[in-house]
Amino acid sequence: MWIWFHKLASPPHFYRIAGRVIPWFGWPALLLILFGLYGGLVLAPMDYQQGEGFRIFYVHVPSAIMSMFIYSIMAVAAGIGLIWRMKLAHAVAAASAPIGAWITFCALATGSLWGKPMWGTWWAWDARLTSELILLFLYLGYIALRSSIEDPQRADRASAVLALVGVINLPIIHYSVVWWNSLHQGSTMFNPGAMSIQMKWPALVMLLGFMLYYGAVLFVRLRAEVIRRERNAAWLREELGQ
Amino acid sequence: MSLSEFFYMGGYAEYLWPAYGLVLAVLVYNVWSARHALKEARRNAARRLQMEETRS
Numbered sequence: 001m002w003i004w005f006h007k008l009a010s011p012p013h014f015y016r017i018a019g020r021v022i023p024w025f026g027w028p029a030l031l032l033i034l035f036g037l038y039g040g041l042v043l044a045p046m047d048y049q050q051g052e053g054f055r056i057f058y059v060h061v062p063s064a065i066m067s068m069f070i071y072s073i074m075a076v077a078a079g080i081g082l083i084w085r086m087k088l089a090h091a092v093a094a095a096s097a098p099i100g101a102w103i104t105f106c107a108l109a110t111g112s113l114w115g116k117p118m119w120g121t122w123w124a125w126d127a128r129l130t131s132e133l134i135l136l137f138l139y140l141g142y143i144a145l146r147s148s149i150e151d152p153q154r155a156d157r158a159s160a161v162l163a164l165v166g167v168i169n170l171p172i173i174h175y176s177v178v179w180w181n182s183l184h185q186g187s188t189m190f191n192p193g194a195m196s197i198q199m200k201w202p203a204l205v206m207l208l209g210f211m212l213y214y215g216a217v218l219f220v221r222l223r224a225e226v227i228r229r230e231r232n233a234a235w236l237r238e239e240l241g242q
Numbered sequence: 243m244s245l246s247e248f249f250y251m252g253g254y255a256e257y258l259w260p261a262y263g264l265v266l267a268v269l270v271y272n273v274w275s276a277r278h279a280l281k282e283a284r285r286n287a288a289r290r291l292q293m294e295e296t297r298s
Binding site: 033037041042046051052053055056059060063098099102103105106109110113114116117213216217220221223224225227228230236237240 | 248251252253254257258260261262264265268269271272273275276277279280282283284286287288291
């Protein structure tokens with residue numbers, strides 16, 4: 001197991017494996033997202049309170065869940081990188097940040113577009129909305145910190161500490177609707193009985209599609225990270241055809 | 243349900259379609275930008291290797 005693990009973490013091996021798994025993530029992701037879109041926009045029944053407007057749910061909720069899921073992966077990877085000094089783990093964290101930041105932006109923007117017709121406002125300084133905005137700033141801070149430090153190893157370590165400190169925001173986002181009297185409604189996805197399965201399944205399909213999508217984009221970015229971190233190795237010469 | 247009814251989305255079209263459009267645009271952009279980053283990394287690495295070759 002450990003031998004396999006070390007072999008996987010060796011740059012040339014990882015680069016090849018990553019290249020091979022990308023289509024296995026990418027194509028199912030595309031199919032699931034298209035199927036989820038069809039399910040959410042056409043097949044799912046409309047909400048008795050919010051009418052057709054509720055269909056924003058199918059892009060908003062998967063984005064919001066992914067914004068936290070990607071941050072968790074980023075923080076775990078950063079922690080592994082710090083403790084075991086594993087470069088590949090730092091690369092996973094670094095490659096996740098831009099994807100996570102964009103998905104968080106999606107969660108905020110679609111929430112805003114949903115909030116306007118339902119609450120009558122684009123934005124409120126409410127616990128859920130504010131903590132999600134802080135999540136976006138954590139991602140952006142992480143990216144900015146990395147790019148401000150030239151030495152890659154120091155950048156890895158400093159940004160990993162930031163990623164780990166930011167973890168405290170995740171339970172705050174999750175429980176914000178429970179702890180505070182929030183404008184935002186409570187969780188419907190993980191609350192059994194809050195939503196019928198006819199309404200819920202497209203969101204689950206979409207979420208699975210988003211996860212595979214994240215995997216595919218992550219592996220492409222990881223390949224770039226591996227090449228960036230590699231200094232004049234024979235395999236790189238061969239890979240680039242020189 | 244007719245097609246125009248579908249696009250009308252019960253009056254929520256002006257909020258719903260931008261939300262879907264934005265998310266899809268972000269998804270497409272992230273694929274493009276990751277692939278671009280990989281291409282750029284490969285190009286830079288090739289350039290670096292070439293420079294080291296001419297120096298030695």
